[in-house]
Amino acid sequence: xxxxxxxxxxxxxxxxxxxxxxxxxxxxxxxxxxxxxxxxxxxxxxxxxxxxxxxxxxxxxxxxxxxxxxxxxxxxxxxxxxxxxxxxxxxxxxxxxxxxxxxxxxxxxxxxxxxxxxxxxxxxxxxxxxxxxxxxxxxxxxxxxxxxxxxxxxxxxxxxxxxxxxxxxxxxxxxxxxxxxxxxxxxxxxxxxxxxxxxxxxxxxxxxxxxxxxxxxxxxxxxxxxxxxxxxxxxxxxxxxxxxxxxxxxxxxxxxxxxxxxxxxxxxxxxxxxxxxxxxxxxxxxxxxxxxxxxxxxxxxxxxxxxxxxxxxxxxxxxxxxxxxxxxxxxxxxxxx
Numbered sequence: 001x002x003x004x005x006x007x008x009x010x011x012x013x014x015x016x017x018x019x020x021x022x023x024x025x026x027x028x029x030x031x032x033x034x035x036x037x038x039x040x041x042x043x044x045x046x047x048x049x050x051x052x053x054x055x056x057x058x059x060x061x062x063x064x065x066x067x068x069x070x071x072x073x074x075x076x077x078x079x080x081x082x083x084x085x086x087x088x089x090x091x092x093x094x095x096x097x098x099x100x101x102x103x104x105x106x107x108x109x110x111x112x113x114x115x116x117x118x119x120x121x122x123x124x125x126x127x128x129x130x131x132x133x134x135x136x137x138x139x140x141x142x143x144x145x146x147x148x149x150x151x152x153x154x155x156x157x158x159x160x161x162x163x164x165x166x167x168x169x170x171x172x173x174x175x176x177x178x179x180x181x182x183x184x185x186x187x188x189x190x191x192x193x194x195x196x197x198x199x200x201x202x203x204x205x206x207x208x209x210x211x212x213x214x215x216x217x218x219x220x221x222x223x224x225x226x227x228x229x230x231x232x233x234x235x236x237x238x239x240x241x242x243x244x245x246x247x248x249x250x251x252x253x254x255x256x257x258x259x260x261x262x263x264x265x266x267x268x269x270x271x272x273x274x275x276x277x278x279x280x281x282x283x284x285x286x287x288x289x290x291x292x293x294x295x296x297x298x299x300x301x302x303x304x305x306x307x308x309x310x311x312x313x314x315x316x317x318x319x320x321x322x323x324x325x326x327x328x329x330x331x332x333x334x335x336x337x
Contacts, residue, residue, distance in 0.1 A: 161245025195227025
């Protein structure tokens with residue numbers, strides 16, 4: 001019986017969310033084992049809300065992390081990142097290290113640090129023929145351990161969020177989250193169009209929209225509100241824990257492929273995803289009722305942070321398409337009934 005595991009996924013926020021079911025599956029199979037996770041410090045707050053973990057180890061610097069992992073040795077490590085840095089951390093922290101095969105790694109040299117390589121099949125990490133969600137692919141890393149993962153679970157604790165309480169007070173507890181930001185400019189649908197979505201959801205569904213923002217994104221959120229005709233308000237400054245609280249209270253989130261959307265999906269918030277340079281089948285929401293409006297099938301800048309064609313494929317997505325998707329998703333949701 002294995003008594004200790006180390007998970008390695010340093011970032012980004014959405015990718016960390018997609019790895020949480022691996023921790024949940026390990027806890028189901030090994031209820032008494034120690035399960036630790038190495039993560040970048042800026043994302044530690046999310047994993048502190050995952051009760052199946054025993055310890056969250058933040059990376060402040062490579063050498064400090066290596067020393068810490070060598071002190072707290074684990075029996076098995078699982079590298080969910082697939083970079084040289086994460087592979088070195090995983091191998092340094094355990095006698096046995098599991099990671100993806102070379103064709104599924106962002107940095108194929110990472111394979112040299114694993115004792116066990118798992119090949120998910122198909123043609124590789126960016127194979128458009130692969131219709132599996134990344135959550136399912138991550139769970140496949142448990143196969144070398146003989147673990148049958150079962151349905152994906154996202155054990156994220158409820159939080160007492162001041163920001164969520166403030167928003168509930170301003171909206172009467174009935175609101176939509178709009179998320180205009182994204183780390184990749186290529187994933188950002190125009191803020192002005194999101195403002196029009198907010199106006200339509202007020203007029204058609206009687207819902208106030210709350211615009212999320214992170215570091216440096218407040219002007220973007222204010223632009224959404226400015227185009228909403230008073231239908232949208234800008235969210236208070238929000239931590240990751242606040243975002244969890246806001247998502248749990250929301251009737252819907254409309255967002256591109258980015259961390260807030262994935263957190264919302266993980267806690268069961270109805271989702272409308274707006275996709276361009278990434279595939280919703282792989283990176284989108286996973287509930288059957290959720291809706292994606294996508295141009296991934298025609299995007300010529302697949303997995304590129306910035307558009308190289310002069311006109312983003314996202315600009316081809318009309319305001320009406322997103323409004324119709326949002327109304328349809330709200331009608332299917334018991335939260336809105």
